[in-house]
Amino acid sequence: MPSLLKAGSKILSVVLAISTIALIPAPVSSYAGNHSADGSTEFAPSRVATSKNLSSPDDLESRLESVSPGYVQPPIDPSYLLQGGSSPLLTRTTASFPSCYDLREQQEICEAVRNQAAWGTCWAFAAVGSAESSLYPEDTTVFSPRHLAYFAYNGAANPHTPEDGTAGDTFHPWSYPSNDSRFYWYPWYEFGGNTFLATATLARIGVQTEEVVPYPESYQYFGTEIDSFGTPALKDAYTALYGNVSETFHFTAPYRLVESNYLPTRDSFGNLNGNAIKQALLEGSCIVVAYASNQYNTYTLPNGEQIVAQAYNGPNRVAVNHEVQIIGWNDTIPKESFCTSWTNGEPTGNMPSNDGGWLIRNNWGNHWGMDGCFYLSYEDSSISETCQFIASADPSYDHLYQYDGTGWNTTVGIRDKPTAPVSMANVFTATGQQSIQAVSFYTTMPDAQYSIQVYTGLQESDVPDSGVPAFFKEQKGWEPYAGYHTIALQQPVSIQSGEPFSIVVKLENPTSNGLTDSNGPIYPIACEGNGPCNGIFSDAAIAPGQSFLRGSNGTWLDLADFQESTYVSSGIHNLTLGNVCLKAFTTDEPLGSVTYATGNGLDKL
Numbered sequence: 001m002p003s004l005l006k007a008g009s010k011i012l013s014v015v016l017a018i019s020t021i022a023l024i025p026a027p028v029s030s031y032a033g034n035h036s037a038d039g040s041t042e043f044a045p046s047r048v049a050t051s052k053n054l055s056s057p058d059d060l061e062s063r064l065e066s067v068s069p070g071y072v073q074p075p076i077d078p079s080y081l082l083q084g085g086s087s088p089l090l091t092r093t094t095a096s097f098p099s100c101y102d103l104r105e106q107q108e109i110c111e112a113v114r115n116q117a118a119w120g121t122c123w124a125f126a127a128v129g130s131a132e133s134s135l136y137p138e139d140t141t142v143f144s145p146r147h148l149a150y151f152a153y154n155g156a157a158n159p160h161t162p163e164d165g166t167a168g169d170t171f172h173p174w175s176y177p178s179n180d181s182r183f184y185w186y187p188w189y190e191f192g193g194n195t196f197l198a199t200a201t202l203a204r205i206g207v208q209t210e211e212v213v214p215y216p217e218s219y220q221y222f223g224t225e226i227d228s229f230g231t232p233a234l235k236d237a238y239t240a241l242y243g244n245v246s247e248t249f250h251f252t253a254p255y256r257l258v259e260s261n262y263l264p265t266r267d268s269f270g271n272l273n274g275n276a277i278k279q280a281l282l283e284g285s286c287i288v289v290a291y292a293s294n295q296y297n298t299y300t301l302p303n304g305e306q307i308v309a310q311a312y313n314g315p316n317r318v319a320v321n322h323e324v325q326i327i328g329w330n331d332t333i334p335k336e337s338f339c340t341s342w343t344n345g346e347p348t349g350n351m352p353s354n355d356g357g358w359l360i361r362n363n364w365g366n367h368w369g370m371d372g373c374f375y376l377s378y379e380d381s382s383i384s385e386t387c388q389f390i391a392s393a394d395p396s397y398d399h400l401y402q403y404d405g406t407g408w409n410t411t412v413g414i415r416d417k418p419t420a421p422v423s424m425a426n427v428f429t430a431t432g433q434q435s436i437q438a439v440s441f442y443t444t445m446p447d448a449q450y451s452i453q454v455y456t457g458l459q460e461s462d463v464p465d466s467g468v469p470a471f472f473k474e475q476k477g478w479e480p481y482a483g484y485h486t487i488a489l490q491q492p493v494s495i496q497s498g499e500p501f502s503i504v505v506k507l508e509n510p511t512s513n514g515l516t517d518s519n520g521p522i523y524p525i526a527c528e529g530n531g532p533c534n535g536i537f538s539d540a541a542i543a544p545g546q547s548f549l550r551g552s553n554g555t556w557l558d559l560a561d562f563q564e565s566t567y568v569s570s571g572i573h574n575l576t577l578g579n580v581c582l583k584a585f586t587t588d589e590p591l592g593s594v595t596y597a598t599g600n601g602l603d604k605l
Contacts, residue, residue, distance in 0.1 A: 070122030070363075071290055071323050074196035075409040075533050078290075078385045079317070080522060084264030085446030085510060087480040089275045091267075094331070097278045102328035102359060108284040109133045109327060110140065113372025115217040115365035118232050119189040123323040124149040125363040126288040127198035130325060131207055131257070131391035133286040143255070143391075146189070146215040147208035150245040152201040153188035155405050158251045163431045163586075166204060168541030169405025169528075169578075171197060183228035186243065190231050191536070194323065195288055195387040199260040199484050200407025203440065203583070206253030207391050213249055216242040217365070256397075259390040261481040263287060264446065265383060272378060276481070277326060277358075280388050286325045286361065288389065292382035293322035296374060299337035308374040309337040310360075312351050314381035323385070328359035330375065338377045352379040387483065397437060399586040401428045401503075403547060403579035406528045406540045408484075410575070411444045413509075413523025414551055421508035424525050424580040425464035425548040425556070428502070430495040434586040439503050440486040441582045442526035443479045447510040451476045454493045455502045461545050463556055464502035474506070486585070494589060503584050525549065527559075528578025540578025547579040 084090045103109045110132070116125055124145035132143050155170030173184075173191035184190050216222070221242060222232040234242055263276040277287050295311035334355055341349030357375040366372045376383070403426060414420040424441075436454060443450070451474035455467035470493040479485055495501050507524035528540035544560040559577050 070116065070120035070192045071321050072192040072194060072536060073320065073534055074194040074385075075529055075538070076196065076411065078195075078262070080445075081262040081482055082265045082383065082386065083270060083446075084267050084273065084276060085480065086268065087264075087276060087446065089279050090264070090273050092275050097275070097282070099332055100328070100330040101278070101281060103133070103281060103284070103286055104327065106284075107137055109136055109286055109361075110142070113361055113366045113368075114145075114215075114363055116145075116363040117217055117219055118222050119149075119186070120192045120231075121145050121149045121189055121215075122363050123193035123195070123198060124152075126323040126325050127195065127202065127387075127389055128207065129361070130286050130288050130387070130389040131202070131255070133284060133325075134388075134390040135255075135392075136284065139393075141255075142210040144208045144210045144213040144215065146242070147213040147245060147249065147253070148198060148201055149193065150188050150213075151205055151250055152193060152197050153191075154245075155201070155204065156247075156250070157405075160251070161399060161431075163399050163401045163428065165401070165403040165428075165546065166405030168539055169204075169403075170539050171406060172537035172539065185227045185231060185233045187229075190227075190229050194290065195260065195262075195385045196408055197536075198389070199257065199387075200405070202257040202260075202389070202391075203407065203484055204402065204405050205251060207255035207257060208249060208253040209255075212252075213245055214241065255391045255393050257389065257484065258392045258486045259388070259484060261388045261390075261483040263386050263388055263481060265378070265386055274329070274358075274378060277386060278329060281326070281328060285388050285390065286327045288323060288385060288387045289326050289358070289360070289376070290320045290323045290382075290384040291376060291380060292318050292320055295340065296369070297337060297339070299334070301334070301337075306370075307333065307337060308369040309333070309357065310374055310376045310380065311340045311349075312338040312377055312380060314350070314352065314377070314379055316381055318382045320382055320384050324363060325361045326358045326386070327361045327373070329357070329378075330359060331356040333357045333375050335377070337375065338380075352377045354379065395437070397585040398588045399431065399434060401426075401584040401586065403542070404528050404540075404581040404583070406538045406578065408442045408444075408526040408581055409529030409533070409538055409540070409578070410527050411523040412525040412527045412549065412577070412580075413521075416521075418521035418523050419509050421506055421552055422523070422525050423504055423506040423550045424582055425502050425504040425550075426580065426582045426584075427458065427461065427464055427500060427545055427548070428584060430497055430499045430501060432497045433589045434495050435589045436489060436493040436495060436501075436503075436584055436586050438486055438488045438585040439505065439583060440484065440585070441505055441507075442484050443482050443507065443509075444522050444524055444526055445482050445509040446480055447478060448482070448524060449476070449478045449508045449510075450487075451506045452487065452489070453504045454489070455504065456493065456495055456499060458500040458502060461500060462548075462558055464504055464548050465556075467501065484581075495586070503582055505582060526581040528581065529575045530578045531575040533575055538575075538578075542578050547582075549580070 128143035153173045157167035158164040173187040221238045223235045267273040292313045297309045335352045336347045339347035339351040357377045453474045454470040458467040460466040509524045530540035547559045548556045550556045
C-alpha cells in the first residue's frame with residue numbers, strides 16, 4: 001500500500017525596487033516602494049507570494065516512521081529556473097542519451113544512502129551529497145550536512161580574517177520575533193532550508209567533512225520527549241557529540257564551493273527537456289531536486305521487478321516539502337507506476353502523459369524504498385530547484401573578501417528593463433600584499449553575459465572605478481545556467497596592504513522568451529535581503545562604502561543609502577536590501593613581487 005507523508009510549504013518570491021532618491025509608495029502586492037530621481041536610472045528588485053506552513057505529526061512514533069519537514073521555499077520563486085536558454089545540450093536528440101542510467105552502477109557515487117533521521121535537514125543532505133559526487137570516485141570524502149545546517153543559522157564573520165566582511169550576516173530559523181526559538185530543541189536542524197540557503201552558506205564558509213562534524217543518522221540517538229515542532233530531543237549521552245557545533249570547526253572547512261548551477265528541465269520554449277541534467281549525470285554529478293513528497297506506490301514491472309514511485313503531483317503546480325538527489329533516469333518506467341489511485345487493479349487516478357522518470361536517492365536510509373531510492377516522473381509539476389553543486393580543494397586561496405553572508409535573496413535591475421546591463425561593485429581594503437586570483441558571483445538567468453574589471457588604488461572610496469583598471473579590456477564571458485559561479489582571472493592582480501580596491505562586474509540577462517518567475521521580471525544582479533521572509537529571518541548587515549550599483553550611463557549608487565527603506569512589506573515579510581553578491585579570492589604574495597596594472601582607463605564600464 002502506498003504510504004502518505006503530509007505535505008505543505010511556504011512560498012516567497014521577492015522583487016524589490018531601488019534607484020536613487022525619493023520613496024514612492026506602491027501596492028504591497030507588487031512593490032512596496034521604489035526610488036527615483038529626474039534623469040537617473042531607476043532600479044528594481046522583487047515580489048512576494050506565501051502559503052501555509054508545513055504540517056507535522058504530533059505523535060512521536062508516527063514522527064519517527066516518517067520524516068521531519070526539511071524544506072522551506074527560498075526568497076526567490078525558483079520555478080522560472082526550470083526553463084533553459086540556448087545551451088546546445090537542449091537541442092540534442094533524446095537518442096543521444098541511453099534510455100536508462102544509474103550513477104551507482106557506474107561507481108560514480110557512494111552506494112550508501114544516508115538517513116536524516118528526526119531532523120529537517122533533507123536540504124543539507126542533498127546539497128553536500130551533490131558536492132560529494134562532483135569529486136567521487138577520485139576523492140571519496142563524505143561531507144557534513146550538520147555543519148552546513150548549523151552554520152547556515154549561526155553565521156558569523158571569521159574573527160581571524162579581517163577581509164571577511166560578513167559580520168552580522170546569518171539566517172534565523174524562525175519568524176520574527178526571534179524568541180520563538182524557545183519552542184525547539186535545535187531549530188537550525190529542524191526548520192529546513194533550500195538550495196539558496198545551502199549555496200550562500202557553502203560559498204561563505206566552505207564544505208566540512210563528516211569525520212569532523214558527524215551527523216546522528218539513527219533514531220537510537222533520540223529520546224521520547226518532543227518539542228513544539230514534533231521533533232524528539234537528543235538523548236543526554238549524545239548532545240555533546242551531535243548538538244551544537246563548536247566554533248572551532250566554523251572556518252576550517254577543507255573544501256570550497258566552486259559552482260551551483262540550476263539545470264533546466266525544459267527548453268527555452270517550455271517543452272520538457274532533461275538533457276542538461278542527463279549530461280551532468282553522465283559526467284558523474286548527482287543533482288539536487290525539490291519536490292512534493294506525498295504518496296509512494298509499489299509497482300511491478302512486466303519483468304517482475306518491483307519499483308517504488310512517487311505518485312504524480314501534476315499537472316498543476318503544488319507545494320514543495322522535500323529535497324533529495326537525482327542519481328539517474330529511466331525513460332521506460334511506465335506512466336502507470338505514478339498513478340494516484342487504482343480500481344480493481346486498474347489505474348483510475350491522475351498520471352503523467354508519458355513514460356519515464358528520474359531515479360532519486362532519498363535521505364531516509366537504505367531500508368526505505370528501492371534500497372533508499374525511488375522514481376519521480378519527468379512531468380511531475382512539483383519538481384523544483386534542480387541544482388548541481390561542484391566542490392573543490394584545489395586551487396586553495398589564502399583569503400576570501402566578501403560581504404554577502406546570506407547570498408542571493410532577491411534580484412535587482414532597471415525597472416521594466418530586465419535585460420538592460422547593470423554593473424555591481426564591492427570595495428574592499430587589502431589586508432596584506434596579495435594577488436587576486438578569482439572572483440565569484442551569481443547569474444540570475446541562463447545565458448547571462450558578464451564582464452569583470454578590477455580597480456586598484458581607489459582615489460574616491462564611493463567611486464569604485466576611480467582607481468587604476470587592471471585590464472585594458474574587461475574579462476568577458478557567459479554562463480549557460482543561472483547560479484553561483486567562481487571565475488578565475490585570466491591575469492592575477494596584485495594589491496598592497498592597506499590599498500583600497502574594487503571588483504566591478506557588469507551583468508546582462510538575455511531576451512530569452514521573456515523568462516520571469518511567477519510574479520514579475522528577473523533582474524541581473526543577485527542581492528541580499530534583510531528582514532523576515534517566509535518564516536526565516538535573514539540578517540544581512542550592510543555599511544556605507546561596501547556595495548554599489550550603476551546603470552549604463554548612471555552614477556554609482558551606494559546600497560547602504562537605502563538600508564532603512566522597506567521594499568517588500570506584507571504581513572511577516574518586511575525586507576530591505578543588503579550587499580550585492582560578489583566575492584574576491586586572493587593568495588599571499590612574497591614581498592617585492594610584480595604588481596600587475598595593464599589598463600589605461602580607456603575601456604570603462
